[in-house]
Amino acid sequence: MPVSHDLLDRCREAVSLARRLGADAVEAFGQTVEAVNSTVEKNDLQIAKSQFETALGIRAFVGCRVGFASTNDVAQLESACSSAVSLAKISPEDPHNVLPEPVGTPPIEGLYDPSAAAFTAADAVRRTADMLSLAESIDPRVILNDAWFDAGIRNVAIANSAGLAVEERGSLFTYGAVATAREGDRVSSFDFQFDATRSVAGIDVEPPIRRVCEHALASLGAEAGESFRGSVLLSPSAVSEILVGILLFQLNARNGLRGRSRWKDAVGDAVAMPKLTLVDDGRLAGGVATATFDREGVPHQKLELIRNGELVAFLHNTYTAHATGCGNTAHAVGSARSIPAIGPTNLSILPGNASVDELLSGMRQGLFVRRFSGNVDPISGDFSGAAKAAHLVKGGRLERAVSGTLIAGNAFDALKTLSGISEHRERVYNLTLPHVRLENVSVTAR
Amino acid sequence: MQKLLEGIASAAGGWVELRYQARRSKRLVVRNGQVEESSSVDLIGVGVRAFVDGAFGFASTTDLTRSGIERAVEIARSTASAAAEAKKHRIPPLAKAELARGVFPLATADPLSDHSLEEKLELVSRIDALVRSSSDSIVSSEVSYEEMLDEKAIVTTDGASAHVFDAKPTFRVLAIAGKNGDQTRALETVGVTGGWSELFASKTPEELVERAVKLAVDQLGAPYPTGGAAQVILDPDLVGVLSHEAIGHTVEADFVLGGAITAGKIGETVASELVTMCDSGASEYVPHAVGELPVDDEGVPTRRTVIIDAGVLRSYLHNRETAGHFEVAPTGNARAYTYGDEPLIRMTNTYIEPGETPVGELIAGVKDGYYLRGLGQSGQADSNAEFMFGVREARRVRDGKLAELVRGVTISGNAFAALCSIDAVGNDFRWEHGAGFCGKGQRAKVDDGGPHVRCTLTIGGQQDAC
Numbered sequence: 001m002p003v004s005h006d007l008l009d010r011c012r013e014a015v016s017l018a019r020r021l022g023a024d025a026v027e028a029f030g031q032t033v034e035a036v037n038s039t040v041e042k043n044d045l046q047i048a049k050s051q052f053e054t055a056l057g058i059r060a061f062v063g064c065r066v067g068f069a070s071t072n073d074v075a076q077l078e079s080a081c082s083s084a085v086s087l088a089k090i091s092p093e094d095p096h097n098v099l100p101e102p103v104g105t106p107p108i109e110g111l112y113d114p115s116a117a118a119f120t121a122a123d124a125v126r127r128t129a130d131m132l133s134l135a136e137s138i139d140p141r142v143i144l145n146d147a148w149f150d151a152g153i154r155n156v157a158i159a160n161s162a163g164l165a166v167e168e169r170g171s172l173f174t175y176g177a178v179a180t181a182r183e184g185d186r187v188s189s190f191d192f193q194f195d196a197t198r199s200v201a202g203i204d205v206e207p208p209i210r211r212v213c214e215h216a217l218a219s220l221g222a223e224a225g226e227s228f229r230g231s232v233l234l235s236p237s238a239v240s241e242i243l244v245g246i247l248l249f250q251l252n253a254r255n256g257l258r259g260r261s262r263w264k265d266a267v268g269d270a271v272a273m274p275k276l277t278l279v280d281d282g283r284l285a286g287g288v289a290t291a292t293f294d295r296e297g298v299p300h301q302k303l304e305l306i307r308n309g310e311l312v313a314f315l316h317n318t319y320t321a322h323a324t325g326c327g328n329t330a331h332a333v334g335s336a337r338s339i340p341a342i343g344p345t346n347l348s349i350l351p352g353n354a355s356v357d358e359l360l361s362g363m364r365q366g367l368f369v370r371r372f373s374g375n376v377d378p379i380s381g382d383f384s385g386a387a388k389a390a391h392l393v394k395g396g397r398l399e400r401a402v403s404g405t406l407i408a409g410n411a412f413d414a415l416k417t418l419s420g421i422s423e424h425r426e427r428v429y430n431l432t433l434p435h436v437r438l439e440n441v442s443v444t445a446r
Numbered sequence: 447m448q449k450l451l452e453g454i455a456s457a458a459g460g461w462v463e464l465r466y467q468a469r470r471s472k473r474l475v476v477r478n479g480q481v482e483e484s485s486s487v488d489l490i491g492v493g494v495r496a497f498v499d500g501a502f503g504f505a506s507t508t509d510l511t512r513s514g515i516e517r518a519v520e521i522a523r524s525t526a527s528a529a530a531e532a533k534k535h536r537i538p539p540l541a542k543a544e545l546a547r548g549v550f551p552l553a554t555a556d557p558l559s560d561h562s563l564e565e566k567l568e569l570v571s572r573i574d575a576l577v578r579s580s581s582d583s584i585v586s587s588e589v590s591y592e593e594m595l596d597e598k599a600i601v602t603t604d605g606a607s608a609h610v611f612d613a614k615p616t617f618r619v620l621a622i623a624g625k626n627g628d629q630t631r632a633l634e635t636v637g638v639t640g641g642w643s644e645l646f647a648s649k650t651p652e653e654l655v656e657r658a659v660k661l662a663v664d665q666l667g668a669p670y671p672t673g674g675a676a677q678v679i680l681d682p683d684l685v686g687v688l689s690h691e692a693i694g695h696t697v698e699a700d701f702v703l704g705g706a707i708t709a710g711k712i713g714e715t716v717a718s719e720l721v722t723m724c725d726s727g728a729s730e731y732v733p734h735a736v737g738e739l740p741v742d743d744e745g746v747p748t749r750r751t752v753i754i755d756a757g758v759l760r761s762y763l764h765n766r767e768t769a770g771h772f773e774v775a776p777t778g779n780a781r782a783y784t785y786g787d788e789p790l791i792r793m794t795n796t797y798i799e800p801g802e803t804p805v806g807e808l809i810a811g812v813k814d815g816y817y818l819r820g821l822g823q824s825g826q827a828d829s830n831a832e833f834m835f836g837v838r839e840a841r842r843v844r845d846g847k848l849a850e851l852v853r854g855v856t857i858s859g860n861a862f863a864a865l866c867s868i869d870a871v872g873n874d875f876r877w878e879h880g881a882g883f884c885g886k887g888q889r890a891k892v893d894d895g896g897p898h899v900r901c902t903l904t905i906g907g908q909q910d911a912c
Binding site: 068086087190379 | 478481485487490501504506507521522528529564567585586622624627628631670674675700703705707823824828830834853854856
């Protein structure tokens with residue numbers, strides 16, 4: 001994988017071009033992605049890929065009007081600048097369309113492994129072959145429906161007309177698998193596991209493959225469940241699917257401005273049980289989303305969002321910080337193909353003090369849910385959908401695998417009544433999450 | 447570009463597919479009177495797929511010079527060789543096909559380029575304001591317009607040389623209502639293959655507002671249903687989602703080879719004899735479906751494929767690789783989202799053929815059940831055809847008449863069991879999924895639809911405390 005060097009110069013050139021074309025202020029975000037990838041389907045290698053792309057995204061400000069244009073053809077930079085300025089001119093004014101000022105910050109070490117530059121598509125193929133062999137050796141009933149190994153080097157550069165000029169290079173290796181188990185006509189629910197590392201030496205495909213095999217096999221032979229209203233223990237994946245989306249929607253300062261977050265005036269209020277503390281940390285060592293600065297070039301920081309159940313802070317980018325008068329928390333996210341939005345970096349729920357077995361032992365009748373597939377309404381908080389790879393819990397123990405079971409409840413109520421958080425946590429891409437036990441959830445067997 | 451790709455292909459040796467794609471997208475978003483996005487994104491490059499010793503390799507580049515593309519061919523070849531060494535089962539020779547040659551223009555009477563961005567932004571802003579002024583209960587609005595214009599040149603060393611033009615605009619209206627701490631939302635959309643006037647041919651922007659506002663407001667304070675099996679009427683939107691998401695993916699031949707539930711079931715009865723389900727690259731019955739395309743990304747002309755014929759499973763959906771494996775003709779379902787993506791088996795426009803029963807009679811035949819309209823915020827199905835879909839709008843049906851609205855409804859079950867339970871098929875037809883995307887590693891613009899149908903499904907609701 002080659003490495004490019006002149007990205008920041010291209011961004012500076014775009015700032016000058018757009019200024020010349022009539023912009024009062026400009027931000028240029030450049031990225032190069034150099035990636036190789038190998039994928040498995042149906043227990044065999046499917047295809048290996050190689051990709052190189054440069055893209056620039058230009059935000060042009062004409063007064064307080066803003067327009068955005070992006071191109072992956074560097075020869076068309078002037079045309080993209082012209083489009084951004086034209087779009088700004090037809091847009092109405094918004095006084096909160098402003099750019100961040102430069103703020104110095106020490107770079108985060110360890111984001112880039114130089115040996116990543118020598119990692120080839122053939123290397124990615126070898127890693128996926130290792131994943132296949134391992135799954136086969138664990139249990140021949142397991143089918144890797146999908147598995148992948150991605151290796152990428154991403155260079156990012158940002159320049160703006162306020163004098164900000166930053167750049168960073170990161171390497172990332174991500175790998176994972178989706179697996180089912182099959183025995184005769186019986187097919188299990190699928191499970192998904194994933195891991196990531198920044199360095200070639202840190203690659204270890206074994207843990208996610210062992211987990212995905214174990215979970216797929218565990219849900220083989222599932223039968224109809226039972227209907228009741230009661231305790232549901234969510235795995236970290238199910239926590240991400242049911243609770244995290246709602247939390248992020250409510251904590252997005254833009255949704256507060258839009259009148260969509262019911263927590264917009266709730267700083268200092270209890271929004272969850274005191275057991276729950278939610279933290280975002282863009283500087284987390286080894287984090288998938290770790291970077292020195294955000295999509296607008298503002299330095300990342302560690303931020304408590306909910307502390308012991310109490311709402312402490314929202315996620316902000318430059319726009320919402322200006323509009324609300326709050327501090328910019330450096331949560332602008334996006335790529336060269338999109339305007340900066342708001343999102344988390346490395347988000348985690350801090351560990352509780354119970355083991356997973358202890359959480360189970362407190363359930364007279366309940367359901368353990370490994371994955372959730374359904375509707376979660378971020379506005380009302382209502383969730384309703386299928387419990388996947390689920391197990392019926394009786395007398396504090398996993399009794400049997402169940403299929404075709406629906407769960408329904410309200411996430412806001414669930415946050416205020418949750419009865420347990422595990423000490424053990426797992427990484428779900430950029431999230432680090434424990435098991436969480438909810439109460440008063442509706443469980444319907446088919 | 448066509449000539450350049452043909453020249454590179456003729457000198458390449460071996461099997462190589464070259465695909466140039468220039469995508470020019472525009473997006474305008476207005477929320478609560480504020481322009482949140484006015485953006486333009488151009489994405490231009492060449493994707494190269496090579497087939498060496500029974501394995502594929504793929505490389506993409508933004509260097510559009512002859513040497514840049516030839517370098518991508520080299521990388522694709524060497525990557526394919528590496529893949530071939532690790533592959534357990536070599537891919538048999540690709541199926542032969544009558545490959546497309548020539549220019550395939552877009553059919554529209556009103557090109558998007560004839561309408562300025564100012565005009566489009568003015569409409570989006572006006573409709574956003576209309577949402578908020580339509581009811582005192584509306585607390586938030588969002589309206590967006592997107593257009594995606596594609597030019598593709600698809601060239602293969604075994605004869606394809608197609609120059610394809612496409613345009614897919616979409617328009618979305620979101621209304622959020624609030625009262626006494628309760629909030630509800632309703633989204634109404636349109637999306638087509640075509641131009642400006644075709645986008646609003648089925649529903650005007652004002653009609654979208656009326657429906658979204660009414661649904662958001664009516665849902666405030668609406669009760670939740672009790673979970674359990676129920677007789678339901680599915681509208682064309684949910685019929686389309688069921689056809690695409692719960693059945694269609696299980697007949698994509700790559701999933702079939704991966705163990706989908708339809709494996710080995712060609713010729714078996716899998717649905718009520720009232721059900722005939724198809725996938726078509728053309729817009730059957732109603733023009734401008736968003737999955738319309740004349741040629742797939744392997745250069746194979748698209749066609750109408752009968753998946754289920756009067757209840758009997760007849761065909762899977764194929765690319766050239768799986769067609770070779772099953773020794774059938776490719777169905778023109780190989781699609782790539784951008785130049786940087788390799789073609790995968792994807793649906794185009796998936797639907798159930800209309801039947802003979804008027805919709806009023808479908809409803810009149812339900813003593814105690816639900817009328818369900820549209821996909822809610824999410825839906826998912828597994829390769830074993832187990833599905834769960836959120837429902838946008840649900841009404842009770844009592845003694846053959848539409849009754850009160852209920853909220854938070856999901857439907858679930860096994861899609862083939864649902865098809866077997868169909869006891870009546872409406873004589874209407876609509877495409878309904880034009881604004882959405884299908885995800886399978888890559889995105890794809892697909893459409894789905896059909897008539898109303900009556901069947902039995904599990905409603906996800908609330909259980910009483912034990």
